[in-house]
Amino acid sequence: MGKIFIAAGLALGLSFGVFASDASASSGKAAPSQEWTFDGVFGNFDRAQLKRGYQVYQEVCAACHSLSQIYYRNLSEIGFTEDEVKKIAAEFEVPRGPDDEGETHEDGEQIMRAAKPFDKLVQPYANEQAARAANNGALPPDLSLVTKARKGGANYLHALLTGFADAPEGFKMQDGMSYNVYFPGAQIAMAPPIDDDAVEYADGTKASKDQISRDVAAFLTWTAEPELEDRKRIGIKVLIFLIIFTAMLYAVKRRVWAKLH
């Protein structure tokens, strides 16, 4: 009986999950599964990969995409030292608050100061209108949560970034669009952002298009789920405890009920 109800619960849960997940699969080609270090019950981020991914984001994607949930201080979680974080932050400028006289502007210009670890990553555009104006009317979405906000997560990102191609003959392309089968409708308003050697990795890793896509996808998985490692580590402990404890409860139940017969 016990097995039946576990199975029933699983079936109910899984079937609905599966049903729900293919609901909008019709929109773009399904991304092939890649191997990730953060997959599975014991998955972990590869710090070196996250750092490379940050470099890609900063040198390429940050020209158009914001990362609004992330503060410079968060970068210490992917392996940068505190000094490095301070240095990274100091390369950017943010509006300075009012001084003792209440001044924020000088000669009509906003007074700036160097960014600090407690600041959010500086965004490429002041507002949505500016972003659209710079991108032919298209809006580059914020990437903080993008792996959670798309079916396929990191796999989708990797597929999207490596999936640009020439449109097949007869396919009607609109102006300024790029062909990409993984994007719903196969036309995306983002030009292929990376190519082989689009960045030069400090750690000597060969910067192939595939490698760059993988690294930035891993980095954006971290920005979406910074708790992933804690979650899995605690989860394993909790489940091991529960399995042992439940086995004991089963023994207790058997013993209690044995009295009945």
Place this chain on the structure above:
Amino acid sequence: MSENTRKFKNPVINWIEYRLPIFSFIDDSVGSNYPSPRNLNYWWNFGSLAGVTLVVMIATGIFLAMNYTPHVDMAFDSVERIMRDVNYGWLMRYVHMNGGTMFFIAVYIHIFRGMYYGSYKEPRELLWIIGIVIFLAMMATAFVGYVLPWGQMSFWGATVITNLFSVIPFFGDSIVQWLWGGFSVDNPTLNRFFSFHFLLPFVIFALVFLHLWALHEHKSNNPTGVEIKGDADVIPFHPYYTAKDAFGLGVFLIFFLGFTFFAPNFFGEPENYIRANPLVTPAEIVPEWYFLPYYAILRAVPDNFIDAWGILPVIITAKEAGVILMFASIIALAFLPWLDSSKVRSAKYRPIYKQLFWVFVADTFVLGYIGAHPAEGHFLLIGRIATAYYFFHLLILLPLLGRFEKTRPLPESISASVTNASSEEGQ
């Protein structure tokens, strides 16, 4: 009064018990002095599991509420702050998110259990109806809760569902505006939904209390559906069912926390991790899985409903018919005690009902599947057939079946069935 006071070994407990007989109350409710049928199987675990889940939802919800900001400009970011900067905030939120799913899994199984064993029949009709009211309150709670993180599905789900009320004759539009607190889903809507979301679980708690009160009056039904006749039929709740429920809880928590820790967004919709945007409609607006069957029923009515049947004066529109059917599909459940005409409770002794029960379960799964797909083409057709069958089962089959079905002989008593069962298949 005082002669009713029970004696306990511990003097402190005795002191309290004499003034407030709470310990005998516990003992009479879930303790050694509450007699339960001796043959309850594991399907009877889901009531207590739902109860535990309610407590988990309230506990995690309170912590979320400490850090959540019900404002359209801040709600989404405040939830992300909970996920990132609040200590163990991610745990609270993922437990709460998956807890909603687990609550519905437990309650759906609990409801199907009642249908299989005929637990709604005399004298448990009110117990059953209170259960349906709890179910409705849960749906309301989950619906307003899902709006709180203010993602795309939050916003558009709220827009679609609140719009349903516009079909109410004469007052529809005013009611919708009143629900919104304005002319669209906006900040006042979010504020009041938060308020309702905080309140409703406590209403559910009170309803659960009534539910249990009614339960304890006539005790649990059991797999045979035969009433308790004597002492041989019952065993004390404690330690027998406390032990069994505790084991069941362990298994349930493994399932619950397995998802929470290792696939926390499995049941969720990716679209809801995109901030709400009133100017961008998602390609597809899908509710959480537990609403999918109702969503399928809602959309089952053909748009050209009236034309299709050649009825000239337009009586109701397709949308109105869909809304009525959707609410009717739940309200009909409340009438089960009267719709099901069979004198025999348990499907164990009703060979035809037993099969129809599983067909009905399958039908709800089909509806769920259809609810996750756009209402077009063969999805729409299957959805209509499944909707029709849903009502056919409840409104036509059940009333007729009880008159014609040849039931198997019932055991003399629960204890008789238990002693025979050991030679048969066993429980």
